[in-house]
Amino acid sequence: MLEARxxxxxxxxxxxxxxxxxxxxxNLDCTDEGIALQAMDNSHVALVxxxxxxxxxxxxxxxxxxxxxxNLTSLTKILKCAKDNDVVTLKAADDADSLGLVFESPKEDxxxxxxxxxxxxxxxxxxxxxxxxDATITMSSAEFQRICRxxxxxxxxxxxxxxxxxxxxxxxxxVGSGSVLLKQSAGTExxxxxxxxVKRDPDEEEEEEEEEEDRKPDVDEEGEDEVDDEDRPKxxxxxxxxxxxxxxxxxxxxxxxxxxxxxxxxxxxxTFSLKYLSNFAKSAPLAREVSLNMSNDxxxxxxxxxxxxxxxxxxAPKISDE
Amino acid sequence: MLEARxxxxxxxxxxxxxxxxxxxxxNLDCTDEGIALQAMDNSHVALVxxxxxxxxxxxxxxxxxxxxxxNLTSLTKILKCAKDNDVVTLKAADDADSLGLVFESPKEDxxxxxxxxxxxxxxxxxxxxxxxxDATITMSSAEFQRICRxxxxxxxxxxxxxxxxxxxxxxxxxVGSGSVLLKQSAGTExxxxxxxxVKRDPDEEEEEEEEEEDRKPDVDEEGEDEVDDEDRPKxxxxxxxxxxxxxxxxxxxxxxxxxxxxxxxxxxxxTFSLKYLSNFAKSAPLAREVSLNMSNDxxxxxxxxxxxxxxxxxxAPKISDE
DNA sequence: CTCTCGCCAG
DNA sequence: CTGGCGAGAG
Numbered sequence: 061m062l063e064a065r066x067x068x069x070x071x072x073x074x075x076x077x078x079x080x081x082x083x084x085x086x087n088l089d090c091t092d093e094g095i096a097l098q099a100m101d102n103s104h105v106a107l108v109x110x111x112x113x114x115x116x117x118x119x120x121x122x123x124x125x126x127x128x129x130x131n132l133t134s135l136t137k138i139l140k141c142a143k144d145n146d147v148v149t150l151k152a153a154d155d156a157d158s159l160g161l162v163f164e165s166p167k168e169d170x171x172x173x174x175x176x177x178x179x180x181x182x183x184x185x186x187x188x189x190x191x192x193x194d195a196t197i198t199m200s201s202a203e204f205q206r207i208c209r210x211x212x213x214x215x216x217x218x219x220x221x222x223x224x225x226x227x228x229x230x231x232x233x234x235v236g237s238g239s240v241l242l243k244q245s246a247g248t249e250x251x252x253x254x255x256x257x258v259k260r261d262p263d264e265e266e267e268e269e270e271e272e273e274d275r276k277p278d279v280d281e282e283g284e285d286e287v288d289d290e291d292r293p294k295x296x297x298x299x300x301x302x303x304x305x306x307x308x309x310x311x312x313x314x315x316x317x318x319x320x321x322x323x324x325x326x327x328x329x330x331t332f333s334l335k336y337l338s339n340f341a342k343s344a345p346l347a348r349e350v351s352l353n354m355s356n357d358x359x360x361x362x363x364x365x366x367x368x369x370x371x372x373x374x375x376a377p378k379i380s381d382e
Numbered sequence: 383m384l385e386a387r388x389x390x391x392x393x394x395x396x397x398x399x400x401x402x403x404x405x406x407x408x409n410l411d412c413t414d415e416g417i418a419l420q421a422m423d424n425s426h427v428a429l430v431x432x433x434x435x436x437x438x439x440x441x442x443x444x445x446x447x448x449x450x451x452x453n454l455t456s457l458t459k460i461l462k463c464a465k466d467n468d469v470v471t472l473k474a475a476d477d478a479d480s481l482g483l484v485f486e487s488p489k490e491d492x493x494x495x496x497x498x499x500x501x502x503x504x505x506x507x508x509x510x511x512x513x514x515x516d517a518t519i520t521m522s523s524a525e526f527q528r529i530c531r532x533x534x535x536x537x538x539x540x541x542x543x544x545x546x547x548x549x550x551x552x553x554x555x556x557v558g559s560g561s562v563l564l565k566q567s568a569g570t571e572x573x574x575x576x577x578x579x580v581k582r583d584p585d586e587e588e589e590e591e592e593e594e595e596d597r598k599p600d601v602d603e604e605g606e607d608e609v610d611d612e613d614r615p616k617x618x619x620x621x622x623x624x625x626x627x628x629x630x631x632x633x634x635x636x637x638x639x640x641x642x643x644x645x646x647x648x649x650x651x652x653t654f655s656l657k658y659l660s661n662f663a664k665s666a667p668l669a670r671e672v673s674l675n676m677s678n679d680x681x682x683x684x685x686x687x688x689x690x691x692x693x694x695x696x697x698a699p700k701i702s703d704e
Numbered sequence: 705c706t707c708t709c710g711c712c713a714g
Numbered sequence: 715c716t717g718g719c720g721a722g723a724g
Contacts, residue, residue, distance in 0.1 A: 134557035141532035141560060144705075158558065169567065169642070170525075172532075174560035403717090 062090045062126065062152040064112075065119035069142035069163060071346075071368055075110065076136045078343035078364075078371065082336075083108050087127035087183045088159075090152070094120070094369065098185060106336050107359075107374040109188060116368040118147070128152055128159055129181035138174045146172075188374070193353040193361065194326040195222040199242060200318035201350040201364065205341035207240050212334045214238050217378055221329040222322055222354060231334065245319025318349050328354045330377040337362070340373040347371075384412045384448065384474040386434075387441040391464035391485060393668075393690055398458045400665035400686075400693065401430050404658075409449035409505045410481075412474070416442070416691065420507060428658050429681075429696040431510060438690040440469070450474055450481055451503035460496045468494075510696070515675040515683065516648040517544035521564065522640035523672040523686065527663035529562050534656045536560050539700055543651040544644055544676065553656065567641025640671055650676045652699040659684070662695040 066072060079097075086099035086108075094114040100107055114120040142148060142163040151160035156178070163172035207229050211218050215233030230239030344350070346366045353361040362373040388394060401419075408421035408430075416436040422429055436442040464470060464485040473482035478500070485494035529551050533540050537555030552561030666672070668688045675683040684695040 131557070137535045137557060138560065140535060141562075169565045171563045171565075172560060173563070174536075174558060176558040177556075 061121070061123055061154055062128075062150065063119070063121045064090075064095065064117050064150045066148045066150070066368070067118045068144065069139065069146040069148045070144040071366070072148060073139050073142070073144065074343070074345045075371065076132060076139055078346060079108050079110065080132045080136050081342070082106060082339050082373075084133055085129065085131050085179065085181055087129050087181050089125070089127050089185075090122045091125045092122050098183075098188075101336075105333075105375070106340075107186065107188075107372075109372040109374070110369065111371075112369040119149075124154055126152065126154065127181070127183065129179040130159065130176065131179060134176055138176055141172055141174060152178075188372075191353075191355065191358065191361070192325075193358075194324070194355040195328045195353070196323040197222055197227050197352040197354075198318075198321045198349055199227075199352075200320075201341070201344035201347055203242070203318075204350045204352075205338075205344040208334060208338040208341045210240070211238060212338050216334055217331050218334050218337060219329060219331045220352065220354065220360075221327070222324060223327045224322070224324055226320065227322060227352075242320045244322050326356070328356050330354055330356065330360065332360060332375055332377055336373075336375050340375070343371055343373075383443070383445055383476055384450075384472065385441070385443045386412075386417065386439050386472045388470045388472070388690070389440045390466065391461065391468040391470045392466035393688070394470060395458075395461050395464070395466065396665075396667045397432065397693065398454060398461055400668060401432065402454045402458050403664070404428060404661055404695075405430050406455055407451065407453050407501065407503055409451050409503050411447070411449050411507075412444045413447045414444050417472075420505075420510075423658075427655075427697070428662075429508065429510075429694075431694040431696070432691065433693075434691040446476055448474065448476065449503070449505065451501040452481065452498065453501060456498055460498055463494055463496060474500075510694075513675075513677065513680065513683070514647075515680075516646070516677040517650045517675070518645040519544055519549050519674040519676075520643045520671055521549075521674075522642075523663070523666035523669055525564070525640075526672045526674075527660075527666040530656060530660040530663045532562070533560060534660050538656055539653050540656050540659060541651060541653045542674065542676065542682075543649070544646060545649045546644065546646055549642065549644060549674075564642045566644050648678075650678050652676055652678065652682065654682060654697055654699055658695075658697050662697070665693055665695075668693060 082101040083097075083099045084102060086097045089096045089098070092114060094117075095112040097110040098108070114122070138161055139148075142161075143165065145166050146163040147166070149160075149162040149164075151162065152158075158175045158177050161172075161174045161176065163174070164170070208218070211229060211231035214235060214237060215231035218229050218231045221228045221230070224244075226241055226243040228239055228241045231237065340362045341350075343364045347364040349365070351361075351363045351365075353363065357377065359374045359376045362375070364371045404423035405419075405421045406424060408419045411418045411420070414436060416439075417434040419432040420430070436444070460483055461470075464483075465487065467488050468485040469488065471482075471484040471486070473484065474480075480497045480499050483494075483496040483498065485496070486492070530540070533551060533553035536557060536559065537553035540551050540553045543550045543552075546566070548563055548565040550561055550563045553559065662684045663672075665686045669686040671687070673683075673685045673687075675685065679699065681696045681698045684697070686693045
């Protein structure tokens with residue numbers, strides 16, 4: 061059986077708000093590691109991958125792996141019956157054909173109990189390769205959302221160009237064209253080689269400043285990128301792990317300005333459908349930061365790390381990237 | 383002639399928002415006691431009864447009883463021409479075929495004068511029996527509205543079950559089923575026999591506690607209900623009066639949490655159309671509290687007591703209560 | 705989290 | 715034309 065307790069219904073509500081437009085049905089894959097959902101969007105263009113970690117639940121128990129086929133529209137409806145601060149408990153018996161949801165008010169004077177019918181969903185579970193990206197941009201999720209909304213007023217697609225100086229989002233259409241350039245935050249500039257300290261956590265800046273002196277700042281370009289290729293990926297992976305951990309502790313605590321950080325192996329310039337990016341950006345309420353991970357001619361990964369887990373979106377670039 | 387002055391146009395606006403969907407035409411019965419409107423809803427399923435008391439008007443004069451047949455849709459349109467804080471004066475000459483409305487800004491620097499055509503409405507004035515109900519639930523009107531909205535997402539009807547422990551609203555439909563249980567607020571639990579002090583006003587709790595010792599708390603079930611039937615109704619009626627008065631003084635002043643109180647003669651379980659209940663719940667802006675009065679197989683009374691009077695809705699239960 | 709505005713459906 | 719729903723702002 062499954063029994064998973066979430067302290068704040070708002071987290072689940074935000075998650076569903078974030079993905080329900082892209083995906084209407086999907087399997088909640090429940091294991092002892094947590095709950096995951098992976099699905100192509102309705103038009104099979106984008107991929108959504110959600111992971112909720114077992115140890116980040118208020119309480120979690122899953123005796124047996126089970127895929128719970130849910131209609132996300134229905135789930136959204138039912139979650140609307142919970143107030144943001146309610147404690148939510150998800151329950152499913154083995155082989156159950158319904159998912160139980162219990163909403164308890166913090167004062168425990170109000171209990172809502174709901175049952176949602178489940179469905180069988182044939183799921184091609186896609187393995188997602190653990191790609192190393194040429195450019196990783198970390199920025200405020202709200203800013204990302206704002207940029208998508210602004211540029212969507214102009215055109216259908218956005219060109220994202222990442223260089224050492226910053227990242228440029230540009231779009232054009234009937235009424236005109238526009239672009240937003242975000243400069244890398246001071247003190248965080250990194251070339252491809254100096255990739256150990258990835259996280260833009262202000263608390264870590266001192267440490268980073270020191271290490272910077274032992275390194276070669278701002279000198280690496282594509283040519284050099286080739287030389288130490290066997291070494292770097294491993295380092296970067298470690299850094300990513302650190303970034304994630306640090307972010308989790310911050311997501312709830314601080315609301316100071318999120319800077320823009322760019323980790324660059326190689327300049328990239330890719331064009332994406334703004335319709336999809338705007339949809340991805342709806343996850344902004346989940347996490348202060350978003351990371352955009354890009355390599356030329358490879359699907360973009362847009363990732364939100366939040367308290368309870370990770371939400372990833374993948375989207376292939378438009379072919380004509382000009 | 384009639385001349386009735388209301389200090390805040392917002393009250394009238396809220397009233398019309400609350401009933402205009404149910405009733406499109408009705409007689410404003412003006413007497414020296416005040417203004418009343420009673421009408422079946424458009425589909426003749428529910429009954430709406432509004433009473434505005436003469437002495438709660440800023441000024442009130444009615445020389446002669448007169449029914450003013452108004453189209454509530456038109457009245458709503460005209461009231462939209464008033465700002466919330468305007469002082470409204472309703473005027474009607476004897477045998478007039480129109481109702482005059484004057485909107486004066488509080489600073490008296492703006493006066494709007496409107497005339498609305500009246501219509502002749504044949505009205506079967508229904509006597510509403512002064513029923514004693516087996517269960518009276520008093521709760522936050524906002525919460526009531528919320529529950530109606532939530533459950534309306536699931537099904538067409540709601541089963542309301544009142545017991546000593548609390549009240550449960552439940553509904554089911556295509557996507558699943560749901561129920562909300564509201565527990566009676568602490569210190570307010572009452573059986574049917576101890577029904578003199580009805581109001582859940584915290585200020586009165588001490589008094590209630592004392593009197594309770596002279597009574598038989600929580601021991602009455604159906605069997606006993608029969609024995610003192612001649613005695614209890616009178617007591618309870620007095621209590622209802624008290625409740626109303628106390629509520630009025632609170633409606634505007636405090637916004638502390640409204641608890642849930644349940645006065646129970648007998649457990650009841652009734653099923654109602656959520657469409658109608660949701661419509662009733664639209665009156666929530668009028669009053670912090672709502673009372674649901676139920677007896678098995680008898681129409682539900684949903685009552686809102688507000689500063690200027692009382693708004694009641696009656697709805698027959700669905701036949702299949704299960 | 706509530707209220708208001710704009711969009712979509714009946 | 716009106717009401718319900720979803721999104722954005724205070």
